[in-house]
Each structure stands twice: as structure tokens, then as C-alpha cells.
Amino acid sequence: MPLSEHEQRVLEQMEQALYAEDPRLASTLKSTQSGPGAGLDRRRVALGVLGALAGLGLVLVGVMTQYIWVGAIGFLGMVLGGAYAATPSRKPQSKLGVVGGTARPRATGARPTGKGPRKPRPSGGFMQRMEQQWDRRKEEGPF
Template sequence: MPLSEHEQRVLAQMEQALYAEDPRLATTLKSSASASGHGLDRRRVALGVLGAVVGLGLVVLGVMSQMIWVGAIGFLLMVLGGAWAAKPPARPKLGVVGGDGKGGGGGGGRRGPRGPRPSGGSFMERMEQQWDKRREQGL
């Protein structure tokens, strides 16, 4: 369904605002959207449909030859082929942004050194301490 003229104008205004506010992010998003494409991967769909058709053939063969295990394998192949075809394409992994707003050092998913960890035990205990601190500051 195409966008109305009003929706197209609003979208154009949003794009212009994004370019004005952060041109680097806008160009990155535009290049990654055009590179990744939208929708399903044709190769993945073709392999999934092929697997489902072969699985259906095995189910029919298993019923005709009265070998239940062949039919079960065929059914499993049909289900896996359908799931493989319906799986959306992989999204690119997001990087880490440093404190200066620029991309991290590209450590291959490696995390940098962490700051000192607040004492206080478990996660819930720390959340309760933060809650109490906010309540005291607010009153």
C-alpha cells in the first residue's frame, strides 16, 4: 500500500531532521538498509521450499511402503524446510559506541574494561538502594 502525500511529506521531514541532527548516523542507516535489502532471502526460500518438497515426497514414500520411520523423517524435513524458508534474514550486528560518540575500537565483540562495580550484593539489592536514594533526594 503506497504512502499518502501527507505521509510522504512527514517521512521526508523526518529524514531531513535526521540528516541535520546526525549526518553520520543517517548515512550509515541508509547504506545498511540498501545493502541488506528487505524481505526474505530468495536463496533461503528456495532451499527451504526444496527441502519441504523432498520431505513431502518422503512422507508419501513412507506411507506407500508402510515404513513409518521414512514418513517421520520426511515430515521432519518438511517442517525444517518451512522454518528455514520463513526465517528472516540475519541483521548486521551493532557495534559499541564510545564515550565520545564515535565507534569503538572494533574488538570483535570484546568488551572494554569496566568501571568499578557498585557494592551492595545482588541486582535487586542495588535497585532497592537506588530507589531509596531517589526517594530521599526527592523529599
Template sequence: MPLSEHEQRVLAQMEKALYAEDPRLASTLKSTASAAGHGLDRRRVAIGVLGALVGLALVVVGVMSQLIWVGAAGFLLMVLGGAWAAKPHGRPHLGVVGSEGRRPGPGGRGGGGGGGGRGPKGPRPTGGGSFMERMEQQWDKRREQGPS
């Protein structure tokens, strides 16, 4: 249903206020909304629900005719139809969020200072080479310090 002229004006005012108050959030929301495409597609939902209903009918027919394989096929079709209907049609964009709550930019670095969420870059521990050795050293230090 299209918005009325009044609703469009109010929406435009809200967008301007959002840009004025927090431009970074507004640009993030705008880029996310334009690139998302993760919603449910009506055709996909209709096909999935139809498949689930046909599967349910096969389960009922399988039970009535005492043919286990028909009921099992119907159950499988029900599950697959439900999964097909619930699956978003776009591919999700998963990624790492930096310490400032931003995703890394296209180059893979922390989009303007997030640092990928790895914390401060300090010197590496000199004693011990492997990850497990460093963890064991930290564990030993904690045990030596005793309960706090």
C-alpha cells in the first residue's frame, strides 16, 4: 500500500532529523537496507507452504493406507517445504564487528579505526611460541597469584 503525501513528508522529515542527529548511523542503515535483500519472498513462501501442505496430505494418505514409505516421504516434503518457505532469498552478509560497533570496510580492515576488534596492538609475549604455551603460562601466573 503506498504512503499518503502527508506520510511521505513525515518520513522525509524523520530521515532528515536522523541524518542531522547521527549521520554515521543513518548512512549505515541506508547502505544496509539497500544491500540487504534478505526478506522473505512471497513466491518462495507460497511454494514452501504448498509443499508443506502436500507433504501433510501424503502423511495422512500414508497413515490411512498403512504405507510407511508414503508417510515418510510426506513428512520429508513437509519439513523441506517449511524450510524452503522460512529461508531468506538473499545470502546473508556475515562479518566481524569491530570494537566500535562497525563492520570492516571492503579492504578487510576495520572500516575507520575499529581494528577488527582485536584490542590494542602491544608487543607479543616473549616467552613461549605457540598459542597453547602462552595460555599455559597465563594459567600458571593466575594460579601463582592465588584467589583475589
């Protein structure tokens, strides 16, 4: 679900405040954040390293037997194995799903046992509460 214009403005203000307070942290976070599924997959790295080692073995065999074409194939295997290990996977690292999908709806008006009366929730939505907290922190200062 896309963000509303107000939420986008609040997010931009938060980013600007982060850049103003700690530009080094902001630049570090921006450089490491490449989107969902970014990063190296262990299986990809392992297979790439194994391919590169097999290519190195073929290069050595090619040098010992003086067959240049075996060494060339080995070199190609080393390059392709290293490239395969270095490229990030295209799919997300973890798949999120429903945890405990056997939830049952409660009866209307029923409260869980062992709990006292519920505290009233603050008025407004989540983003309004976050914006209020942000404004309060900004007014109070850094300490």
C-alpha cells in the first residue's frame, strides 16, 4: 500500500533530520540499503567458491600437462565462479508468512481472563501518534 502525501512528507522530514544530526550514519545506512532481497546468499557464495576452486584445479592441470585449452577452461571457470559468488540473489532472503495460522476469533464483548480493564487507546492513527512523538522530541531538544 503506497504512503499518503502526508506520510511521505513526514518520512522526508525524518530523513532530513537524520542527515542533519548524523550525516555519517545516514550515508552508511543509505549505502547498505539496496532494497529487499539484497545481499549475498551463503549457498551462492559456496557454489561460486567451489566453481572457482575447480577452475583453479583445471588451470593447474593445464599447466602441468601443457594443454592450453584445459587451462583456458579452468580460467573461465574461475572467473564465472567468482562472478556467481559475488552477485546478490534475486529473490528475497527470507519468506515471511503467517505465524500460528490457527487463530480463532473471540466472541464479541469477551475479554481475556486474568486481565484488568483495558486502557483507552490514544486518539488518532499510528502515524498521528508517531508524528506527535516526533514533534515532542524535536521541541524537547537532543537531550
